[in-house]
Amino acid sequence: MSEVQGPMRVTILGSTGSIGTSTLDVMARHPERFEVFALSASRQVDLLFEQCVRFRPRFAVMVQPEHARTLQEKLKAHGLGTQVLAGPQALDEVSSTSEVDAVMAAIVGAAGLSPCLAAARAGKRLLLANKEALVVGGEVFLSAVRQGGATLLPIDSEHSAIFQSLPEDPGTWQARIDKIILTASGGPFRQRDPDSLRDVTPAQACAHPNWSMGRKISVDSATMMNKVLEVIEAKYLFGVAVDQLDVVIHPQSIIHSMVQYKDASVVAQLGTPDMRVPIAYGLSWPERMLSGASSLDFGQLQAMTFESIHTHGHPQRYPGLILGFETLRATPGSCAVLNAANEVAVQAFLDGEIRFDQIHAVNAATLDGFSPAVPQALADLLDIDHEARRRAQAMVHRLAA
Ligand code: NAD
Numbered sequence: 376m377s378e379v380q381g382p383m384r385v386t387i388l389g390s391t392g393s394i395g396t397s398t399l400d401v402m403a404r405h406p407e408r409f410e411v412f413a414l415s416a417s418r419q420v421d422l423l424f425e426q427c428v429r430f431r432p433r434f435a436v437m438v439q440p441e442h443a444r445t446l447q448e449k450l451k452a453h454g455l456g457t458q459v460l461a462g463p464q465a466l467d468e469v470s471s472t473s474e475v476d477a478v479m480a481a482i483v484g485a486a487g488l489s490p491c492l493a494a495a496r497a498g499k500r501l502l503l504a505n506k507e508a509l510v511v512g513g514e515v516f517l518s519a520v521r522q523g524g525a526t527l528l529p530i531d532s533e534h535s536a537i538f539q540s541l542p543e544d545p546g547t548w549q550a551r552i553d554k555i556i557l558t559a560s561g562g563p564f565r566q567r568d569p570d571s572l573r574d575v576t577p578a579q580a581c582a583h584p585n586w587s588m589g590r591k592i593s594v595d596s597a598t599m600m601n602k603v604l605e606v607i608e609a610k611y612l613f614g615v616a617v618d619q620l621d622v623v624i625h626p627q628s629i630i631h632s633m634v635q636y637k638d639a640s641v642v643a644q645l646g647t648p649d650m651r652v653p654i655a656y657g658l659s660w661p662e663r664m665l666s667g668a669s670s671l672d673f674g675q676l677q678a679m680t681f682e683s684i685h686t687h688g689h690p691q692r693y694p695g696l697i698l699g700f701e702t703l704r705a706t707p708g709s710c711a712v713l714n715a716a717n718e719v720a721v722q723a724f725l726d727g728e729i730r731f732d733q734i735h736a737v738n739a740a741t742l743d744g745f746s747p748a749v750p751q752a753l754a755d756l757l758d759i760d761h762e763a764r765r766r767a768q769a770m771v772h773r774l775a776a
Pocket residue numbers: 388389390391392393394395415416417418419438480481482483484486504505506507530531532586587588589590591592650
């Protein structure tokens with residue numbers, strides 16, 4: 376990545392979401408350091424319009440042409456020069472043009488993979504919130520980062536914590552570390568009777584005790600699929616063996632994750648549960664800057680507690696965790712299959728087509744009997760994603776019938 380002269384020019388993919396709006400909040404605190412180059416959204420025309428009025432980006436991208444036209448008309452009527460583009464190709468363009476320095480990948484799901492690869496190949500500072508892109512992309516994603524000379528910085532709070540707890544030189548990681556321990560809050564159903572999970576509603580599943588997030592990741596937190604995706608993400612980001620990755624439940628979400636070294640010393644990163652902390656770190660790395668988050672008040676902290684994922688009925692409550700670790704050890708395309716199945720299943724649950732406990736049934740059935748060949752390029756990944764979605768959708772139809 377080339378040295379940035381003047382303000383860092385940033386594209387935010389998914390600027391209207393939870394991470395997108397938090398990113399704009401952090402950037403607005405440092406107008407001298409950052410310039411918004413492009414914003415993007417799936418369908419929230421009004422919010423994207425407000426963001427354009429406030430941040431004056433060069434480009435705004437909407438997925439559908441009709442939304443793009445509406446936005447362009449609104450901006451024109453307001454006398455704003457932001458140019459509106461439409462379609463996935465435009466996301467690749469605003470992520471890879473030489474006019475942009477950094478890309479915040481905050482689209483939800485595999486839809487964010489292509490612009491992530493475009494940013495990686497173009498050697499950008501790539502701030503990765505969109506974990507599904509790395510879970511699906513795997514080695515193809517990492518080789519694009521290497522070939523493009525991009526700087527891949529984790530935004531997921533656990534991975535930011537791990538990154539902050541590791542030595543600076545990645546070349547020393549393997550020789551020094553014993554294992555990486557990801558913390559998990561356990562979500563809204565940590566103490567719920569596993570047999571009653573069939574009755575939970577989307578509103579209950581989206582009511583996370585500690586974090587305010589988009590609906591998909593909220594459901595993933597309730598099923599623990601979020602932790603599965605994060606373990607896969609950690610394997611790729613930090614290049615460790617599956618056996619070196621562990622998960623512990625920590626309901627207060629104060630410790631965001633930890634690294635255990637060979638001498639049994641543990642280094643952790645702590646903070647209030649506020650995504651502006653990892654976002655600010657990604658934007659300012661290797662420096663630090665104000666994030667807007669409040670500091671921990673240790674005098675007020677009641678307790679930090681921990682639970683094994685293997686006790687307290689957790690294996691029954693979170694069957695996806697076991698499936699996830701099995702998938703991680705399976706063929707390289709299996710993680711892409713699991714991700715696609717889960718995206719379909721979560722959407723079907725949110726749409727009221729299947730029950731909460733059937734998300735796992737869809738994921739397990741889709742993985743069963745589909746072991747794709749090793750993906751070599753984006754086209755292979757998209758084929759696997761497509762076929763897994765088709766199989767998952769068929770399973771949803773069977774369950775909903
Ligand atoms: P969100 O649903 O709040 O926002 C998603 C954004 O992506 C929106 O701007 C939406 O318009 C856009 N989008 C959705 N589908 C799209 C598509 N098909 N094409 C283009 N754009 C599309 O989600 P979020 O909670 O902000 O999460 C975003 C990503 O960050 C996810 O991958 C999530 O796992 C990850 N993440 C989120 C949090 C959090 O606290 N919210 C924490 C860690 C990681």
